[in-house]
Amino acid sequence: MQTNQVLLQDSITVIIAHNAISSEYKMTAQISTLGELLTSAGTQWRVYDIGRRITKIDKKQFAQIENTHVPYPYPLGNHAFIAIQFWDNQATLDPYVWFLKFPLDEQSKLIVASRDHFASMVLEALGTQLTGEEAQGKLDNNPYVYTPNANKLAAFNALMKCELKRPASQYYETVEHYFANPELQDWQNLALQGLADFAMRLEHGNNQANLMSRWTSLPEQVQSPLAAMLEHVAISTELTEFLQAQLEKQTPEHLTGSINCLRSMSGSHGLGLIAQSVDYLLDSELAEQPDVLLTVAGRGWETLTDPQRLYTFMDKAAHCTQIEGLFESIFADLVAIPMLRPHVLGLLRAQNRSETLSRAIGRLFS
Template sequence: MSASVTTLYQLLENMKVHCRWFDAGHRISKLSPSQWQQFEDGHIAYPQPYLKHAYLGLAFWPEDDQRKQQVQLWCLRFPLDEQGKLDLASRDQFLKHLLTALSSNLEAAKKDEQLTAVLEGNPYVFKPSDEKQANLHAVVSQQLKQPHSAFMSTVLNYFAHPEGDDWQQLGIQGLADLACRWLDHQNDICKAIPQLPSPVLCSFCHCLEHHAINGMVADALLSRLENNDDKAEQIALLRGISHCQDNARIESALNLVLSSPVIMDVEMLVSLSSRCSQQLITEKYALVFLEHLAAAGNDIFAAVMQELLFQAPLREPLLGYIRSPDRSETLSQAIGHLFSQPKHTEPQAEQKH
């Protein structure tokens, strides 16, 4: 490894490129350069760990490219230690592999034709799902003030008249672009939500979950969630509402699913744990959720709880709730099984959740 390059942050500075950092785990969100630098220096835990990894979307372009026509997007995944901090040995291995591929020519990484060769075989590169990739591209293009894709116009036209089988021609990139620009089109979105076919509704909600929608859009989703017995729609609608600016709307969605048979579905439990964790560590919901999770079986309980307990802000509140004297025998047994598990579990490949 080059003696002058010891961090990814430093590498990009040496390349003289502009950068934007994004968390690409459960929810796509912007990371500040200082957040990444502090994390890479080992000073802070990763803000949003996912499967005990830091999932990073890194967009960069040459300083002399004022129109941002040469934007590169790297998707990287780094393991975290028990404290949620960067495993420095893995980062060093990534840099060594990268610099070897570049033959120490940092300028080569700026060129489109070099990108595949530079990252080929690097074990810390991951390929997002099509849905995640579309949403990442939508967020990056909006952040960089670039135009949306051509697919969004087709989606907008459909949302104006959501009928027939035309929905089968809609692309996920167009739905992601519209979700990213929800504020500019909230009236059209709210009018369309009651009429959207289930596949379109679910895909669109999976895109909306990356954005802090307002109460107006959330209310349209809540209206569709009420008296809804379609499992896929219920899960998708919860995800679409989960990042709402108004916590009361999120709680309304929680109340609906917690009183519905869908709460016994494993996919709903996983969606709740990953999208609504801040609400689930409150006294109002914690024990109710833990009891439902325990009812799903010891292995499911252990897998979900290990992921939640890995996140520092959630650990202490959850440990407090699982010590509650009001817990059922089923929950007590699930907790006993949890703490009999090995402390370290091997991270999985990216999942759809």
């Protein structure tokens, strides 16, 4: 498969940094948040989390995050990974994007000094003229700007084109044709960006029906990257139910197939169906497979607000010995998520824990 890394071409200009520098700056008295900076520059803007799942963050919530009134809702590795899309209606039709990575404190709140440092560097380099040709390349040495991986870039590009009502990439038609014609087996001609465009356009034509008809026969080289795109999509209840049924048909030998089903449905609004699939996996022979545990933690974390499910999950993680430090890593990841933090900390006081889970929790403090 061609893994074309299309950097939001044709519709979005991306500002990406490759080096880091360190210096001290303070924001001006007139501009105290990124939201104010973007607004004062005369731009329209949107914010997305792109760490766990590409999720829009509304402006009110983002203001609360910037003012540390609330923790960042989707922390990953003690950082907030965000994409800010902005455009100047007077100057250009093409939006710009900053991919930013900011550190968080132990309560998952934004470390304001880092945000201030970034904004001050922007003001020094660009002033309030954030768009236009003169802005290009002036943030190349910014330590808070980073390059997402190819999967995230492809998914974000596809989503932005849908939201902006722009045409899909040149790779989309090949993927659409592949799914519409079951006799075609030349998956090597499919591009990652085309799969992303297809995933974001399941409601177009017969795309969803064609996906369901081909799902079980898809080679892993197509199904796995497609699952990496679908996890960012709020798929329909019908497709969620289909994927749940397919997951429960998998045998222990089909580990990748089970993971792909869970990843693909994880962005659905059918949280109950996702929870049922997590329960099924936790009650199966796959429950102590590191990849399954990591997929549940990374994609199905919303289901772990249920105390019994969380206990079962963490107990399985404690019993998994294939990767050293897996339990500690999962605990640190989940306890940082605001919606899960009280539940995860509750495990420290839980009665009648298994001996293995108790020992694993003890290692957290050794």
